[in-house]
Amino acid sequence: MKKTIIKVLCLVFAVVMVLGCFTACGGGEENYAENNTKIKIGVSGPLTGGAAMYGIAVKNSAQLAVDEINAKGGVDGVMLELVAVDDQHDPTKVSTTYTTLYEGGCQLFLGTVTTAPGIQFKQYALEDEIFYLTPSASGDDIPSSDGGFQMCFTDSNQGTASAKYFNENYSGKKVGIFYKADDDYSVGIKNNFVAGLNSSFGNVVEASFTGEASQFDSQITLLKDCDVIFMPIYYTPASQFMKQGASKVKASAVYFGCDGFDGIDAVEGFDINSIKQEVSYLSHFDSTSTTGPAADYINAYKAKYPDAPLNQFGAAAYDCVYAMVAALESSDEEITATMSAQDFAEILKAEFTSDDFVFHGVTGECVNGQKSTITWNEDGTVNKRAVKYVVKQKS
Amino acid sequence: MEIIMTIINGLSIGGTYAMIALGYTMVYGIAKMLNFAHGDIIMVGGYTIVLFFPISPIIGVIASVIFCVTVGIVVEKSAYKPLRGASPLAVLITAIGVSKLLQSSAQIFLGSEPRGITFNFGNIQIGSVSISVLTLITILCSVAVMVALTLFVKYTKTGRAMIAVSEDRGAAQLMGINVNFIIMITFIIGSALAAIAGVFLVFKVQDVGTTFGAMPGIKAFAAAVIGGIGSIPGAMVGGLVLGFIEAICGMVPALSPYTDAIEFAILIIVLLVKPTGFLGKKRREKV
CATH class of the missing domain: 3.40.50.2300 (Response regulator)
Structure with a gap:
């Protein structure tokens, strides 16, 4: 008799627990905004x-x-x-x-x-x-x-749009790419950019870095003779690269970035006028308008x-x-x-x-x-x- | 040509690692503790030079040495000294805590935006190869510091006391050596080295943020272990080895994304094959 009661009790508890699970799952559809006034x-x-x-x-x-x-x-x-x-x-x-x-x-x-x-x-x-x-x-x-x-x-659009710009304006020049190998943003643009370039460019020089690596000796050595350096990276490493390469990268080179370059002229301690090369990027907004x-x-x-x-x-x-x-x-x-x-x-x-x-x-x-x-x-x-x-x- | 450039790049990167590794190895060799806050003392030194740079670079260098030494003394007195005799693990965790504390304090006082300077040392042209003057200064300074430290430890009274503390702290104390004083001196030297390393790194990178010293610090620690932690010439060797690996990886586009992984893989290999590092002393375990 006693055993049956225990069995029934167990069953009741099990059912309660299962039901509890359902209510918990239902909690996901709660309206968290019900007390909002704005x-x-x-x-x-x-x-x-x-x-x-x-x-x-x-x-x-x-x-x-x-x-x-x-x-x-x-x-x-x-x-x-x-x-x-x-x-x-x-x-x-x-x-x-x-x-x-x-x-x-x-x-x-x-x-x-x-x-x-x-x-x-x-x-x-x-x-x-x-x-x-x-x-x-x-x-x-x-x-x-x-x-x-x-x-x-989207990144692929930025890479493709940049490649299109290169095909139209920098045809036949020596192109280098400086990208961040552990960043989805950077790699995404870079891949689409390379795919979009036409055959006039021959060998494109690729140099990359990871993490917060900030000594760019090797990368500068690889890219110093390029005419246009495509840089799908954010402004902090970009400004570091430009400063470290100031006297090594060809003075007539163009640093060509994506939207990550925005604000590069406002980086503290980085005097963009100390860089001889042109700095440009393709964007959807001109903050000097x-x-x-x-x-x-x-x-x-x-x-x-x-x-x-x-x-x-x-x-x-x-x-x-x-x-x-x-x-x-x-x-x-x-x-x-x-x-x-x-x-x-x-x-x-x-x-x-x-x-x-x-x-x-x-x-x-x-x-x-x-x-x-x-x-x-x-x-x-x-x-x-x-x-x-x-x-x-x-x- | 490319090989020569790679060697120069290796020296340039390795020089800064060697400088940091010297500080790591000093503190470990004598105080027998891993000062994980070393990289953040470098950050403190870096910020100091950046802030003082507009006034005068020379004053900046002096200020960063003074400031780093002060921070080093405060950290040693307040965080490490109370733990003398505690388990090595407690000290290690404390060091990581100090590291985070320094980073967060820097963020509170100086903000999170990286700060930089624009400064160019220029290059020296040797034949068709151009070497940055900064690279030469870094290498020369690292060698000079290495020699000076070696001589100091071998031939001065304080230096010999350091070796004694390193070999047997208890016995050294019985011989009348003030252990706390010696460890304090070690931290002063370590912090001054960190300040100089910070200055070189800032001149190189021309930018400083709150985690500025973290990665170079960890890599320099790896360098110190590869060279044999506790060994002064070992730190130099380890630093240059890592510098060369980084330079070679950087020149090969296919390897470049894996630079850090390769560096730390080599650390593991060295630990497996020669656990004491290239120039580390073999310690006989007493049974």
Whole structure:
């Protein structure tokens, strides 16, 4: 008799435990935004560390856009609020930053600022079925037809676009590549660049580094005789390379970068005019613009943040906030502050992939003082015209 | 031609590693502890020179030596001295803690953006080969420091006391040697070497961040072990070996991405084949 009671008890406990498991699983669909009074926009980016210049610009610019939109009455009368968290450009920090944002009630997401953390972010985002529009994580793996969109060019597009530029302008010259072998961003662009070059270039010299290796003796030796050095890397190692190679690399050479070069003229302790060579990059924003929509953004930014870094990452973040708001406004759905991130994701995804949705922003080529035309493909990649930006002429 | 350039690059990279490794090996040889904060003292020295550089490079060098020595003394007094006689593991963990503390403090006080200087030493042209003046100075300084340290340890009273402390701390104390004082002197020398290494590294890289000393520090530690930790000429040899490996890898595009892996793989091989390193002393274990 006693044994039967124990058996029944065991069974009851087992059932309770199994049920408990189900409730726990169901917790994933909880609406963390149900107590929100404003629509929260979340972004995870490097606010400290070597890539901080990007994260800070993104945070400030998104805040600028949020303030402007709020001043005009918000989205359907609902105010916006920005939440920015620091991932130090470190993928291992993303599990924390993502949870902070998502469970903190964020509904719209700018994803991450840089690629490596962005790949982590994407996994969590797809699991929770949220939508993100990243200003600057340009990795090929970042966009997703399930709700991952980019404001910047994808790496493969940057590599291909650069190769196209080389084919048209540097045909037959001796080309060198200096890339970071343990960085998805760098390797991704480099591979597409090499694939896109035509046969006029012959042997392309490749030199690479890993980690924070900062003594570039060998790399300079390999590249010193090249006419054009393609550098799909961030500004810190690029400025180190230029300084260390100042008297060794050919004076007539061109340093040709990608969006990671943005801000290279503002690196502390790096006097870009001490470099004899030309420094240029292909981008979607010219941070020296003095007219048109780009200049309007730059002036507004400088008025609000006179001492903060200004670069295309910020401009892209500014466009991201406006693009998401534009999508929400063009949708027929009613917007409230307590809608879940998933509800927002559904609206945004439908808008961004619809054929009628065209956004006019400050990044991309702005013709005749008009805002640029930006559309998105179904796979989350962006369509707009690139801008070549000469940071410094040859001296 | 390429071989000559590789050798020069190897000397250039190896020279800085040798300089750092000398500091590592001094402290290990005498205090018998791995000072993992050594790389961060280098960072402190690097920041000091960058901050003082606009005033005068010479004042910058002097300031970084003084400042690093001060930091070294404070760290030794406050973190390591209370642990004298504690298990080596406790000291090791403390050293890692000190390393993180220095990095974080630098980030709090100086911000996270790397800071740099723009400075060019110029090159010397020998035939068709050009060598950076900085490379020559680094190598000459490393050799000079190595010789000076060797002479100091062998022929001065303090130096001999260091050897005594290194060989048997208890017996040395019984012979009237002030062990704490000797270890303090060791840390002063180690920190001064770190400051000089930091200065050379900054002139080379022309940039300093909060983790500036971490990777060179770990590589120099590997260099010290390869050369035989505790051995002064060994540090020099180990540093140059690593420098050459790095230079060779850098010149071969296929190997270049694996430079760090190859360097540490060689450390493992050396430890397997000759655990005491190239020039390390064999210690007989008393049973």
